[in-house]
Amino acid sequence: MVTGFFSGKGKIWWIVALVVLCIVPLVLPRFYVYMLSIILLFGLLATSNDFPLGFGGLYQLHHAVFYGVGAYATAIVITKSGLSPWLAFLIGPIISAVLGLIMGLICVRLSKLYFGMLQISLGSLVWAVVFRWYSFTGGDDGIHGITVPDIISSYQGAYYFTLIITGLSLFIMYRILKSPYGSVLQGIRDNPVRSAMIGVNVKKHQLLALIIAGFFAGLAGVLFVVVDNTVFPDMLFWTLSMETTIMCLLGGWLTFLGPMLGAAVIILVRTFVSTYTVYWGLALGIIAGLVIFFMPNGVLGWFQDVFKRKANLAEVKE
Amino acid sequence: MDVTGILNQAFVGLSRTVILFIVSSGLSLILGVLRIPNIAHGSLYMIGAFMAFTISRLFGGGEMGFWMALIGAPLVVALISLFAERSVFQHLYEREHLMLLLLTFAFSLIFGDLVKIIWGGDYKSVPVPQVFQGFVPLIGGLPFPTYNVFLLVCGPVIAILLWLLVNKTKIGKISQAAAVDREMVGAVGINVSWVFAIVFVIGCLLAGLGGALVAPTVSVTLGMDHTLIMEAFLIVIMGGLGNIWGALLGALIFGLTQSLGILVWPQFGIIFPYAAVIIVLLFRPAGLLKATW
Numbered sequence: 001m002v003t004g005f006f007s008g009k010g011k012i013w014w015i016v017a018l019v020v021l022c023i024v025p026l027v028l029p030r031f032y033v034y035m036l037s038i039i040l041l042f043g044l045l046a047t048s049n050d051f052p053l054g055f056g057g058l059y060q061l062h063h064a065v066f067y068g069v070g071a072y073a074t075a076i077v078i079t080k081s082g083l084s085p086w087l088a089f090l091i092g093p094i095i096s097a098v099l100g101l102i103m104g105l106i107c108v109r110l111s112k113l114y115f116g117m118l119q120i121s122l123g124s125l126v127w128a129v130v131f132r133w134y135s136f137t138g139g140d141d142g143i144h145g146i147t148v149p150d151i152i153s154s155y156q157g158a159y160y161f162t163l164i165i166t167g168l169s170l171f172i173m174y175r176i177l178k179s180p181y182g183s184v185l186q187g188i189r190d191n192p193v194r195s196a197m198i199g200v201n202v203k204k205h206q207l208l209a210l211i212i213a214g215f216f217a218g219l220a221g222v223l224f225v226v227v228d229n230t231v232f233p234d235m236l237f238w239t240l241s242m243e244t245t246i247m248c249l250l251g252g253w254l255t256f257l258g259p260m261l262g263a264a265v266i267i268l269v270r271t272f273v274s275t276y277t278v279y280w281g282l283a284l285g286i287i288a289g290l291v292i293f294f295m296p297n298g299v300l301g302w303f304q305d306v307f308k309r310k311a312n313l314a315e316v317k318e
Numbered sequence: 319m320d321v322t323g324i325l326n327q328a329f330v331g332l333s334r335t336v337i338l339f340i341v342s343s344g345l346s347l348i349l350g351v352l353r354i355p356n357i358a359h360g361s362l363y364m365i366g367a368f369m370a371f372t373i374s375r376l377f378g379g380g381e382m383g384f385w386m387a388l389i390g391a392p393l394v395v396a397l398i399s400l401f402a403e404r405s406v407f408q409h410l411y412e413r414e415h416l417m418l419l420l421l422t423f424a425f426s427l428i429f430g431d432l433v434k435i436i437w438g439g440d441y442k443s444v445p446v447p448q449v450f451q452g453f454v455p456l457i458g459g460l461p462f463p464t465y466n467v468f469l470l471v472c473g474p475v476i477a478i479l480l481w482l483l484v485n486k487t488k489i490g491k492i493s494q495a496a497a498v499d500r501e502m503v504g505a506v507g508i509n510v511s512w513v514f515a516i517v518f519v520i521g522c523l524l525a526g527l528g529g530a531l532v533a534p535t536v537s538v539t540l541g542m543d544h545t546l547i548m549e550a551f552l553i554v555i556m557g558g559l560g561n562i563w564g565a566l567l568g569a570l571i572f573g574l575t576q577s578l579g580i581l582v583w584p585q586f587g588i589i590f591p592y593a594a595v596i597i598v599l600l601f602r603p604a605g606l607l608k609a610t611w
Contacts, residue, residue, distance in 0.1 A: 059416060106596065110603050113355060113415050117555045118599050124548055125592035132586055238548060242357075242423045249420055279435065285427030292421045293406070296413070 021163055025156045034227065037159045039267045040166040041223035046247040046259035047170060048216035053245065054253040055177055056209040057189030058108075059116030062123030063217055063244050065103075068236030070096040070218025072130060075143045075231045085149050092225075093218030099126070100214020104207045111192075120238055127236040142232030146225055158227045165223060169216050174256060176212065185209055246288045252298030261300060324581065326460045331577030332570075333466040336473035337532045339569035342550040343480060343562050344524030350560020350609075351497040351517045354407065355415055357422040359525050360547025361429035362399060366391045366529025367538045368433055371442045374533075384447035388530050395526025396519050403518045408511060411500075426543065439540055444533040465534060472531060476524075480562055483520070493517045497560065552595045558605030567606055571598070 025033045049063040074092035078085050107118045130137045137143070147153075152161040176182050188195045188202050196202050225231060234240065243266070251262030266284065273283045295302045345359045369391035377383035402425065410418060446465050453461035484490040492513050496503045504510045536542070553572050557564025572591045579590030598606060 053416075061419070106600065110599070113419075113559075114555065114599075114603065116416075116419075117551060118596070120548065121552050121555070121592055121595045121599070124552075125589055125596065128588045128592060129586065132588060237544075239544060242420065245416075246420055246423070249417075279431045281427040282431035285424040285431070288424035289406075289421060289428070292417050292424065293410075296417060 018167075022160075025159045030155050033155055033159050035267065035271055037155075037162045037223075037227045039264045040162045041220045041227065042244075042247065042267055043260035043263040044166045044169055044223065045217055045220035046244050046251070046263045047173060047256075048213045048220065049241075049244045050248040050253055050259040051173060051177075051213045051216070052206070052209045053248060054255075054258075055182070055189060056185050056206055057192070058206055058209065059112055060119065060210070060213060061116035061245065062120045062238055062241045063213065064238070064240040065123035065126050065236050066096040066100055066214040066217035067221045067224075067240075067244075068130070068231070068233075069099050069126065069221070071221030071225050071231045071235055072137060072143075073218070074222050074225050075146050076136070078146050078148075078225075079143060085147070089222045089226075092222045093215045096218025096221065097211050097215035100211045100217075101207070104210035104214075108203050108206050108210070120241075123236070123238065123241070127233065127238075130236055131233045137233075140233055142230060144230045146229045146231070148226050148229065152226055161226055162223045165219060169219055170260070173212070173216065177256065181205070181208070243284070246284070246291075249296075249298055250288065250291050252300030252302070252304070254297060255300040255304065258298050258300040262298065265299075322460050324578065326462065327577045327581050328574065329462055329466065329470075331574040332473075333469045333535075333573075334577060335569045335573030336469045337528050338549060338553055338573055339473055339566050340476055340531065341525050341528035341546060342553040342557075342569055343477075343565040344521035344528070345550050346554045346557070346560055346562055346565040347480075347484075347524070348518055348521040349554060351493045352407075352411065352514050353415070353418075353497075354411075354422065354518075355419045355551070356521075357419060357547055357551075358402075358425035358429060359422075359522070359550060360543035361426040361433075362395050362522050362525040363529040363532075363546055364433060364538075364540075364543040365398065365429060366395050366526030367444075367533040367536075367542065368437050368442065368529075369394045369526070370530040370533040371437075371444050371538055374444050379445050381447045381449065384445070384534070387444065387533070388527075391530035391533075392523045392526035395529070396523040399522030400515065400519050403515050407518065408515065411514070426547070430540065430543065434540055442538040444538065446534045450534075463535075469531060469535075476527075477562075477566060484562065489513065489516060549591070552592070556595050556598045556605055558607040558609040560609055561605070561607045564605055564607035564609075 021036075024036065028036075045063070045067050048066075049060055052058040052060040053063075070092040072092075073095040074088045077083055077088035077091050083091075103119060103122050106122065107115050110118055131140060133139065148158075152158050177185075184195070184200055185205055188200065188205055192202055221231075221235070224235070247262035247266050248259040249262065250258075250265060251260065252258030266287075269283060269287065270280055273280050277283075291298065297305060341359070341363050345356060348354055348356050348359070370387040373387040373390045374383035377386045406421075406425075410421065413421075446463075450463075450465040450468050452464050454464055454467060455461060484494065492503060492508055493516075496508075496510055496513055500510055503513075549572060553568035554565055555568075556571065557566070557568035571594050575590040575594045576587065580587030582590070
């Protein structure tokens with residue numbers, strides 16, 4: 001269900017939000033700008049996770065692999081070769097997309113939980129390689145002090161770069177979901193058998209969704225390199241994938257903007273909880289548990305349901 | 319690399335297999351009957367190991383402590399799981415697997431932090447009891463820890479007990495039937511809800527037992543759940559969901575490729591089991607043995 005977030009009455013709010021997001025780094029202190037950048041890039045990661053999960057019906061359970069591989073590829077190209085960082089920013093997502101293709105080719109034959117588990121297995125393989133290959137990836141230390149171009153090396157520059165890339169990516173993903181391809185993908189999610197019957201190549205469409213998701217996750221990885229200048233193996237660990245999936249679920253995994261909202265909530269809560277206590281996992285666990293128990297469609301999904309119910313009531317009264 | 323070295327590694331792999339089998343058979347039982355992909359299973363294993371530490375210390379750490387820990391730790395884990403099942407999971411059986419997966423992940427986060435609150439972040443070690451200290455010579459004269467021999471005995475015993483439980487007892491038969499058709503079993507007047515609770519508790523008890531058994535051989539620490547639960551899941555998927563013999567086969571493949579892989583390629587020994595899973599699933603997408611799904 002992609003509702004018309006970019007059209008009609010909503011347009012004015014979009015402009016307001018964009019203006020606020022552009023002015024914010026000029027007034028807020030560094031810490032908050034950094035946090036906003038992290039929210040944006042995790043929002044991009046969660047949205048790209050939701051692309052196959054919520055709209056393609058594929059159990060994309062190890063999405064962090066594409067994020068981490070994109071970040072690592074960028075970091076390695078920057079530190080080990082003489083290529084321009086700008087080129088590295090493109091190589092990272094492309095390698096993620098290629099990994100998405102390879103893993104997709106293996107996984108797409110399975111469905112639901114088996115798909116997710118095989119993906120986790122393949123992802124753990126990639127994680128193990130990154131974790132152990134000291135000479136190439138830095139092993140469990142990761143790679144630190146990655147130099148990015150001067151124009152985006154300041155915290156404000158990094159923020160604007162993140163804002164632009166995230167905005168563009170979200171727009172592109174939205175257009176893809178609105179395109180005929182996106183409609184077919186959602187049709188496959190709702191009924192794969194019927195889609196196949198009317199002549200849709202189900203596997204090919206799913207594979208394309210995985211490649212697109214891999215590309216944008218890689219892009220989120222690039223943004224992390226720009227914002228934080230480090231990469232580490234935990235970026236590929238399966239617990240991060242679970243957290244990303246929780247972000248999708250919390251915001252509303254059947255809505256387009258839900259994952260972004262979920263990412264914002266989780267990053268904000270994490271930042272503020274972490275200043276008081278080390279038991280962040282406890283807080284996240286309780287939040288996630290409550291959401292799954294009481295709001296299985298997430299916050300945005302819940303609002304949509306409520307409004308739909310109200311609209312229905314109004315119709316009945318008429 | 320000589321034959322005795324390979325044999326020795328194979329025996330190390332087999333002891334690992336026992337632990338993996340005990341934990342993943344519990345996971346498989348829950349997956350097969352209740353259809354819950356229980357990520358918190360790894361946390362229960364970790365709690366089992368930490369409980370073993372506490373109970374063993376309570377009884378002075380000696381022989382007595384070890385045996386009490388071996389009995390007590392799984393029981394504590396069973397109690398925790400009974401509470402979790404009755405309060406939360408029993409309301410959610412009809413939900414999508416994705417939701418259950420994330421909910422159990424939420425539980426694993428909560429359990430992880432509770433362990434951190436109760437036991438702190440330090441390494442804990444559980445002493446090996448006197449009987450099992452020392453080494454026995456293997457073929458070729460290589461020393462092999464006596465405790466691992468004990469593990470190698472435990473594995474088949476538990477496998478047989480599980481087989482008896484599933485195939486020869488009433489609860490086992492009912493749970494098999496309930497796995498196929500829940501409504502029908504309820505319709506003939508059996509309280510399915512409690513059958514599910516019992517199966518869930520038995521599965522979790524196995525996780526606790528695995529934790530208690532592994533405790534003397536490793537340093538008990540936070541994060542031991544994260545690696546193990548992935549391994550257990552892959553074993554269950556590789557063996558066929560819900561099939562206990564599949565879990566045994568999967569654990570064998572996983573344990574042996576892990577220990578022998580280290581001989582082949584020390585730096586990347588860790589990747590062999592994962593590669594094995596991928597190869598198995600490429601040729602048999604639904605696992606090696608028949609899944610109950």
